[in-house]
Amino acid sequence: xxxxxxxxxxxxxxxxxxxxxxxxxxxxxxxxxxxxxxxxxxxxxxxxxxxxxxxxxxxxxxxxxxxxxxxxxxxxxxxxxxxxxxxxxxxxxxxxxxxxxxxxxxxxxxxxxxxxxxxxxxxxxxxxxxxxxxxxxxxxxxxxxxxxxxxxxxxxxxxxxxxxxxxxxxxxxxxxxxxxxxxxxxxxxxxxxxxxxxxxxxxxxxxxxxxxxxxxxxxxxxxxxxxxxxxxxxxxxxxxxxxxxxxxxxxxxxxxxxxxxxxxxxxxxxxxxx
Amino acid sequence: xxxxxxxxxxxxxxxxxxxxxxxxxxxxxxxxxxxxxxxxxxxxxxxxxxxxxxxxxxxxxxxxxxxxxxxxxxxxxxxxxxxxxxxxxxxxxxxxxxxxxxxxxxxxxxxxxxxxxxxxxxxxxxxxxxxxxxxxxxxxxxxxxxxxxxxxxxxxxxxxxxxxxxxxxxxxxxxxxxxxxxxxxxxxxxxxxxxxxxxxxxxxxxxxxxxxxxxxxxxxxxxxxxxxxxxxxxxxxxxxxxxxxxxxxxxxxxxxxxxxxxxxxxxxxxxxxxxxxxxxxxxxxxxxxxxxxxxxxxxxxxxxxxxxxxxxxxxxxxxxxxxxxxx
Numbered sequence: 343x344x345x346x347x348x349x350x351x352x353x354x355x356x357x358x359x360x361x362x363x364x365x366x367x368x369x370x371x372x373x374x375x376x377x378x379x380x381x382x383x384x385x386x387x388x389x390x391x392x393x394x395x396x397x398x399x400x401x402x403x404x405x406x407x408x409x410x411x412x413x414x415x416x417x418x419x420x421x422x423x424x425x426x427x428x429x430x431x432x433x434x435x436x437x438x439x440x441x442x443x444x445x446x447x448x449x450x451x452x453x454x455x456x457x458x459x460x461x462x463x464x465x466x467x468x469x470x471x472x473x474x475x476x477x478x479x480x481x482x483x484x485x486x487x488x489x490x491x492x493x494x495x496x497x498x499x500x501x502x503x504x505x506x507x508x509x510x511x512x513x514x515x516x517x518x519x520x521x522x523x524x525x526x527x528x529x530x531x532x533x534x535x536x537x538x539x540x541x542x543x544x545x546x547x548x549x550x551x552x553x554x555x556x557x558x559x560x561x562x563x564x565x566x567x568x569x570x571x572x573x574x575x576x577x578x579x580x581x582x583x584x585x586x587x588x589x590x591x592x593x594x595x596x597x598x599x600x601x602x603x604x605x606x607x608x609x610x611x612x613x614x615x616x
Numbered sequence: 617x618x619x620x621x622x623x624x625x626x627x628x629x630x631x632x633x634x635x636x637x638x639x640x641x642x643x644x645x646x647x648x649x650x651x652x653x654x655x656x657x658x659x660x661x662x663x664x665x666x667x668x669x670x671x672x673x674x675x676x677x678x679x680x681x682x683x684x685x686x687x688x689x690x691x692x693x694x695x696x697x698x699x700x701x702x703x704x705x706x707x708x709x710x711x712x713x714x715x716x717x718x719x720x721x722x723x724x725x726x727x728x729x730x731x732x733x734x735x736x737x738x739x740x741x742x743x744x745x746x747x748x749x750x751x752x753x754x755x756x757x758x759x760x761x762x763x764x765x766x767x768x769x770x771x772x773x774x775x776x777x778x779x780x781x782x783x784x785x786x787x788x789x790x791x792x793x794x795x796x797x798x799x800x801x802x803x804x805x806x807x808x809x810x811x812x813x814x815x816x817x818x819x820x821x822x823x824x825x826x827x828x829x830x831x832x833x834x835x836x837x838x839x840x841x842x843x844x845x846x847x848x849x850x851x852x853x854x855x856x857x858x859x860x861x862x863x864x865x866x867x868x869x870x871x872x873x874x875x876x877x878x879x880x881x882x883x884x885x886x887x888x889x890x891x892x893x894x895x896x897x898x899x900x901x902x903x904x905x906x907x908x909x910x911x912x913x914x915x916x917x918x919x920x921x922x923x924x925x926x927x928x929x930x931x932x933x934x935x936x937x938x939x940x941x942x943x
Binding site (some may be wrong): 494 | 813
């Protein structure tokens with residue numbers, strides 16, 4: 343699996359244009375007469391076919407960055423480029439058109455699905471919003487997506503409460519990849535899940551990335567998960583980038599004291615001797 | 617030396633509208649004074665119900681089907697609510713996952729700590745010492761949990777303090793009655809990784825300094841490994857494997873323990889690819905027959921469906937409940 347991923351990355355080469363790039367992103371929240379700089383001058387490049395991780399503690403601004411690149415919250419200043427187009431300048435219909443190429447999966451699958459909609463209609467929704475696909479073709483697409491996430495077709499008649507957390511997160515991912523986006527933003531997608539289910543979702547995400555040729559921006563506070571999944575990583579603290587680089591380099595020889603402290607804080611588990 | 621805590625074949629049912637949940641199915645745990653036990657398992661395995669049962673704050677409608685929880689030669693499950701007041705907080709204390717929920721947002725830390733100290737004297741029917749002595753005790757308790765600027769903290773309200781600070785305060789409150797046993801239910805789950813490391817270090821330090829006995833519940837194997845000398849692995853209301861942390865984590869015998877460890881991404885990076893455990897945790901209204909793990913187990917055979925495996929010893933302080941345990 344990983345060898346296939348490396349093949350893909352060498353194909354694209356190091357000089358390719360980033361799929362998504364952000365320059366000097368800043369978000370200032372006004373709270374109680376005080377200004378709070380949640381994100382302060384963050385620049386990043388997500389290379390096509392790669393996984394960029396953003397790791398940080400709570401309040402570091404990592405989720406705010408994710409939401410800004412999706413234009414779910416408006417940046418106070420800075421620029422976002424997606425596929426060479428200035429996303430920050432877009433609005434209305436043009437923004438809506440671009441949005442089908444970038445999708446987001448949130449942390450809590452239990453609150454991301456409407457409890458009164460069946461799984462089938464949850465997965466059909468992107469098609470209804472963004473395309474003219476209807477009727478039998480829509481049914482076929484929904485079933486194909488259920489197949490991709492390894493759930494039986496009959497699940498389209500079920501309601502969210504009948505599914506486990508891991509199954510719900512798969513449905514959220516299916517919905518996000520329904521329109522074959524190029525970028526998937528994953529905001530703590532496994533943090534609400536149990537360890538064994540987290541492993542299922544992580545393996546599924548790795549597999550899906552190769553199959554659908556996706557690019558991920560992966561937000562997490564879990565350093566081990568980031569280490570496992572991401573090609574490159576950005577370490578954030580208090581709204582700023584502390585350190586960035588290839589995941590191996592950052593984890594093996596962190597340059598900044600903060601990064602080292604973060605990595606050293608993770609309790610180590612004695613090695614399996616099987 | 618007899619164990620400080622002895623849980624023997626403890627079975628607990630919780631009736632619900634949909635049927636009877638068989639939450640705990642014959643739990644056996646023994647813990648010596650001054651020892652640390654980590655109970656690890658995924659959501660719904662019964663670890664929190666077990667912890668709360670030890671503390672006498674389990675679900676009100678829970679029915680004990682069999683077994684006992686014996687603490688310090690007292691059968692806890694036979695205590696009256698009046699008797700419990702002389703045990704809870706005084707002999708056994710508990711801290712929880714989200715410290716903010718357990719602090720009163722309208723009172724200062726000082727007032728709340730003071731009230732806890734006063735209440736302990738009242739519960740034991742002893743006259744409370746002078747107010748200044750109780751205030752001095754507040755300060756000492758905060759110092760015990762390594763809070764430096766005690767005067768500022770005593771005057772603060774919970775929202776003015778960080779999550780790690782709040783957890784320290786809950787630990788101080790838990791220590792106010794000088795308990796022998798501290799139950800820590802996911803004490804670091806809501807905290808950032810650097811703060812988690814500090815709290816684990818503090819707990820470790822309290823074990824060493826005060827000879828405190830700790831039962832820590834967590835889904836986080838790393839946090840468990842950082843504090844516990846012994847580990848019990850729970851799955852669907854049963855303890856599948858128990859023993860020293862070293863033995864369990866480096867040489868797991870139960871297929872579930874192995875699966876759980878193989879599902880953890882490794883921060884050192886150069887490890888094997890992840891392995892997921894197929895399927896999901898069972899419904900405890902109709903738990904699987906025989907071994908409750910058999911539908912997800914790669915080693916399951918006919919006997920696993922028919923017979924619940926006996927717990928057997930596989931080494932010095934290492935027991936496993938599996939028909940086909942690894943060697």
